[in-house]
Amino acid sequence: MKRVVITGAGTINALGHNVADTWTAMKEGKCGIGPMDVRDVDRLAIKIGGQVHGFETEGLFNRQQMALYDRFTQFALVAAREAIAQSGLSFSGELAAKAGVVMGTSGGGMQTLDENYRTVYEDGKNRVHPFVVPKLMNNAAASHISMEFNLKGPSFTVATACASSNHAMAQAFQLVRCGMAPAMVTGGAESMLCFGGVKAWEGLRVMSKDGCRPFSANRNGMVQGEGAGVFVFEEYEHAKARGAEILAEVAGFAMSSDAADIVMPSKQGAARAISGALADAKLNASDVGYINAHGTGTAANDKTECAAVADVFGPHADNLMISSTKSMHGHLIGGTGAVELLACIMALKEGVIAPTVGYEEPDPECALDVVPNEAREAKVDAVLSNAFAFGGLNAVLALRAV
Amino acid sequence: MSVKDKIIEIIAEQAVLEPSDVTMESTLEDLGIDSLGLVESIFAIEEAFDISVPFNANEPTESDFDISSVATIIAGIEKLVAEQA
Incomplete structure (x- = not known):
């Protein structure tokens, strides 16, 4: 390979x-x-x-x-x-x-x-x-x-x-x-x-x-x-x-289908895609410093996504950063994962974590470090990018610094 | 503007040429108009004269509409416009 x-x-x-x-x-x-x-x-x-x-x-x-x-x-x-x-x-x-x-x-x-x-x-x-x-x-x-x-x-x-x-x-x-x-x-x-x-x-x-x-x-x-x-x-x-500048390595990915509901997200489907991407990339959960969330800003997605991350990462879920850049560029639907990959590359290459802007009140069902409102300098070696679609079709990419 | 002048204007615009460069003997190939350019020209002609041109891109030579030169196109359109009047 x-x-x-x-x-x-x-x-x-x-x-x-x-x-x-x-x-x-x-x-x-x-x-x-x-x-x-x-x-x-x-x-x-x-x-x-x-x-x-x-x-x-x-x-x-x-x-x-x-x-x-x-x-x-x-x-x-x-x-x-x-x-x-x-x-x-x-x-x-x-x-x-x-x-x-x-x-x-x-x-x-x-x-x-x-x-x-x-x-x-x-x-x-x-x-x-x-x-x-x-x-x-x-x-x-x-x-x-x-x-x-x-x-x-x-x-x-x-x-x-x-x-x-x-x-x-x-x-x-x-x-x-x-x-x-x-x-x-x-x-x-x-x-x-x-x-x-x-x-x-x-x-x-x-x-x-x-x-x-x-x-x-x-x-x-x-x-x-x-x-x-x-x-x-x-x-x-x-x-x-050819001496090309390398921005990041694509380390692995996983895809899953909820096989459950045409619009409601599933914690299990999301968790299987996240853990599958870690396994494919041969990453330990503790290697991941940042997740670019699907984070749509809907009631259902955000709490389900946080629960899935908590399930997969266990105690490390409290150490990693997870932000939704959709708060800044909106949800580009079929183009969104591509623009969001830029936040992942920025984290690995520039050492800056893009924030979740518009964050106003903590939600106990989303009790992770969502990098509220202000970007943060941090050195991270591995990141994930989540996408969980209507129709229950999930795809998570894992990137690593080179 | 006559039917002829209007058609020449449309074809010239499609070919990115001056109308004076479009002669009656020119073929669409001579003018550098490809198959997509042809259907776009026919669309523009239909819009300009509010007519329907019997042209099938699958069988250009089998259509009732002769596109072998600018002259035949103009003759065909003049006939359609006259029929409509």
């Missing part, structure tokens, strides 16, 4: 349009959640989100590309460009033939769906633009990354709702670890902040009208975000041989 390291990272999200700005915002405990600027926002009950503002496509994409790229694809490409540039890799010959792209998304081209449903239902038109299907399909982002960077190996998109990115990165990790691909481009992207996307979530009544306060006793729901995170996963010897 090969070792797998991360040699490139890229992002765009409500905290920043690149990794450096995102890390600065996380260190400052900045909240990227605010009033949403979407069409018909006055008809929404939920008017806040972690929206990407000031995203200018001029100069990034030409006219033909703009006609073909949904916003989620634009986010994915911007993040992929940053990650691949940092890695220093260029894909040709055998490397191109073997390297691929695995992306996570939940809604795919949701903006395209929303706009074109308006066209046919609201405006009563009987004709839509010919690119509706190539724009909205869930694999559009992965395909456009593969085209732009000549990635000709195994490429596909994973959709497991809020765990999509973690499942995607787990697949990419496996492909590199087993020796099938020397490098993979992987992560997730989501752009669901449109009228239909937010309205659908409103229906479930799990959204907060005023903010995302994970683990806080007065939390009242999740807040959606948008954006992308993309990474280059590379075989360790391949990276070392």
